[in-house]
Amino acid sequence: xxxxxxxxxxxxxxxxxxxxxxxxxxxxxxxxxxxxxxxxxxxxxxxxxxxxxxxxxxxxxxxxxxxxxxxxxxxxxxxxxxxxxxxxxxxxxxxxxxxxxxxxxxxxxxxxxxxxxxxxxxxxxxxxxxxxxxxxxxxxxxxxxxxxxxxxxxxxxxxxxxxxxxxxxxxxxxxxxxxxxxxxxxxxxxxxxxxxxxxxxxxxxxxxxxxxxxxxxxxxxxxxxxxxxxxxxxxxxxxxxxxxxxxxxxxxxxxxxxxxxxxxxxxxxxxxxxxxxxxxxxxxxxxxxxxxxxxxxxxxxxxxxxxxxxxxxxxxxxxxxxxxxxxxxxxxxxxxxxxxxxxxxxxxxxxxxxxxxxxxxxxxxxxxxxxxxxxxxxxxxxxxxxxxxxxxxxxxxxxxxxxxxxxxxxxxxxxxxxxxxxxxxxxxxxxxxxxxxxxxxxxxxxxxxxxxxxxxxxxxxxxxxxxxxxx
Amino acid sequence: xxxxxxxxxxxxxxxxxxxxxxxxxxxxxxxxxxxxxxxxxxxxxxxxxxxxxxxxxxxxxxxxxxxxxxxxxxxxxxxxxxxxxxxxxxxxxxxxxxxxxxxxxxxxxxxxxxxxxxxxxxxxxxxxxxxxxxxxxxxxxxxxxxxxxxxxxxxxxxxxxxxxxxxxxxxxxxxxxxxxxxxxxxxxxxxxxxxxxxxxxxxxxxxxxxxxxxxxxxxxxxxxxxxxx
Ligand code: SF4
Numbered sequence: 001x002x003x004x005x006x007x008x009x010x011x012x013x014x015x016x017x018x019x020x021x022x023x024x025x026x027x028x029x030x031x032x033x034x035x036x037x038x039x040x041x042x043x044x045x046x047x048x049x050x051x052x053x054x055x056x057x058x059x060x061x062x063x064x065x066x067x068x069x070x071x072x073x074x075x076x077x078x079x080x081x082x083x084x085x086x087x088x089x090x091x092x093x094x095x096x097x098x099x100x101x102x103x104x105x106x107x108x109x110x111x112x113x114x115x116x117x118x119x120x121x122x123x124x125x126x127x128x129x130x131x132x133x134x135x136x137x138x139x140x141x142x143x144x145x146x147x148x149x150x151x152x153x154x155x156x157x158x159x160x161x162x163x164x165x166x167x168x169x170x171x172x173x174x175x176x177x178x179x180x181x182x183x184x185x186x187x188x189x190x191x192x193x194x195x196x197x198x199x200x201x202x203x204x205x206x207x208x209x210x211x212x213x214x215x216x217x218x219x220x221x222x223x224x225x226x227x228x229x230x231x232x233x234x235x236x237x238x239x240x241x242x243x244x245x246x247x248x249x250x251x252x253x254x255x256x257x258x259x260x261x262x263x264x265x266x267x268x269x270x271x272x273x274x275x276x277x278x279x280x281x282x283x284x285x286x287x288x289x290x291x292x293x294x295x296x297x298x299x300x301x302x303x304x305x306x307x308x309x310x311x312x313x314x315x316x317x318x319x320x321x322x323x324x325x326x327x328x329x330x331x332x333x334x335x336x337x338x339x340x341x342x343x344x345x346x347x348x349x350x351x352x353x354x355x356x357x358x359x360x361x362x363x364x365x366x367x368x369x370x371x372x373x374x375x376x377x378x379x380x381x382x383x384x385x386x387x388x389x390x391x392x393x394x395x396x397x398x399x400x401x402x403x404x405x406x407x408x409x410x411x412x413x414x415x416x417x418x419x420x421x422x423x424x425x426x427x428x429x430x431x432x433x434x435x436x437x438x439x440x441x442x443x444x445x446x447x448x449x450x451x452x453x454x455x456x457x458x459x460x461x462x463x464x465x466x467x468x469x470x471x
Numbered sequence: 472x473x474x475x476x477x478x479x480x481x482x483x484x485x486x487x488x489x490x491x492x493x494x495x496x497x498x499x500x501x502x503x504x505x506x507x508x509x510x511x512x513x514x515x516x517x518x519x520x521x522x523x524x525x526x527x528x529x530x531x532x533x534x535x536x537x538x539x540x541x542x543x544x545x546x547x548x549x550x551x552x553x554x555x556x557x558x559x560x561x562x563x564x565x566x567x568x569x570x571x572x573x574x575x576x577x578x579x580x581x582x583x584x585x586x587x588x589x590x591x592x593x594x595x596x597x598x599x600x601x602x603x604x605x606x607x608x609x610x611x612x613x614x615x616x617x618x619x620x621x622x623x624x625x626x627x628x629x630x631x632x633x634x635x636x637x638x639x640x641x642x643x644x645x646x647x648x649x650x651x652x653x654x655x656x657x658x659x660x661x662x663x664x665x666x667x668x669x670x671x672x673x674x675x676x677x678x679x680x681x682x683x684x685x686x687x688x689x690x691x692x693x694x695x696x697x698x699x700x
Contacts, residue, residue, distance in 0.1 A: 028681050043505075048503065052498070052500055052501070084473040153677065160682075183687045224668065246658040265650070277624060
């Protein structure tokens, strides 16, 4: 996981220098965004759907204790093993124990952001387990050893040639890089694995509290394979992923599919009410539900940021974000990238030193909030996070000094006048075409890549005074 | 690991109140739902949308029409399949009557998945080698061209998943305008079956350079026959 060891600047420089990545990111986000426009327009009254989605999510989050309890009761009544994990480490331990109890060797996974969040693959691989990501995109990045670069299309930063090169050692012969060849290879390769999987691990898009059901959405059908064939199934869910009943599910599924890819529904939407009926010819006999907190309860208790739990992980905010569109997901350094990743990562990980850059990965243009199907005020949350970071004393020394100086001068009129005059004088060697183009640090941090407006020869305060005198 | 009551009471504390003992009030849902005026329209929009996703679809009114439709779609292929694999056509234990009689008139023998082998893994292998999986559908959704299938001991989920082709029979009366109506009926079941599969077209992916590709894991070809009595 090389990305995690680089600094933010290194990651950003790397992203900016990678022209395929930038082109691919624009292509993917353009496509997804335009499809979403069409799919949301077709529904008519999109704003009413968004409002309903927001209302449902707010209701869930403000009654999360009630609904979670209901979900757990329903699940346990049927013999599902429910595991409540406070931390990622707890969740990993639960899964490891289940795997070792069953002496399982082959573990199949369908897409789960929680498994990325808890770095599950790594742990299982250490135990010598053959763990396979079955979603094509996830499979590609698993072989490459990289985190996802987009929440919906995780391998969109890879060229087809890179994909062919990754598959070749597994195939044992050269593969041409056209899409049908590559997908056919994966179909054959994965089939064998599906048929001999001991344990299936899936994510969860929604959990229906009233019936204890899990809703899973995939386009490839791998989610169905993983939840139908192995004898034991584990589902990982973030504890906020609830919907009260089937009544509300229609709205959320419509919002999710249309916002994510512009489809009416994904090819496969599966509603599991596990485990299987004893007489059913397929489906898991044993079912485990792992519910992860990982500081979500802290976010729940924090009124400023509670709304970030409303997210349905559709990725629409990624596709409209000017920062994401320039950089792709790896520059963020976090499992969750894009606007929502910038909001939740510092809150989940509680580490300003490592994740303090994220609230600044935004131009605050508000496109994310406008795109969000459940109306999370993302840009507003990013501003508030910046405030939190500043309050917690984690801003860099230079920034603090600059703001101290700012306060000093702007609360002393005479000193400010004098400083401006001095500035107008000192800037001369660096001014080209009325712009400041160089200078010593910390000024050079800015002027290395951009210019600054010059200090006006006659400051505003002087202009104002002159105007007053003229009257 | 936490026990449930600690976990839940921690959330209640974060929310600053005790956990409600009564269900929270339902959110009012007032979105305008997609509605069609007649059953005929429902069927035709359903088929249009199913075909737009890449599926093949037809309406039949009799056993003979069903037979003709199957012949047209599959031609002599089943004969070739049977030469290699006697279990090439894999089906539920019981399909709609019209389908059962059409297959027997064609003399295309159906293997019943649930009875095809004792060990589940053997059943999966049989399903993976089959050429065509045949099921019924419990509901259809016009707006999205979706078939909805419940699991049941006499059915089997792998039939619509492992073979490269999936054919589903649906009665025209089971086609609804939208998902909301279907979910209302699901909710009315009380306790749902172990799995409800909503299938909208073939298996697809755009994970390689956003290039759409069909059939990466699930069926490559999907067929639906609407039975209109
Ligand atoms: S924040 Fe909103 S737009 Fe972004 S992923 Fe979550 S639900 Fe989608």
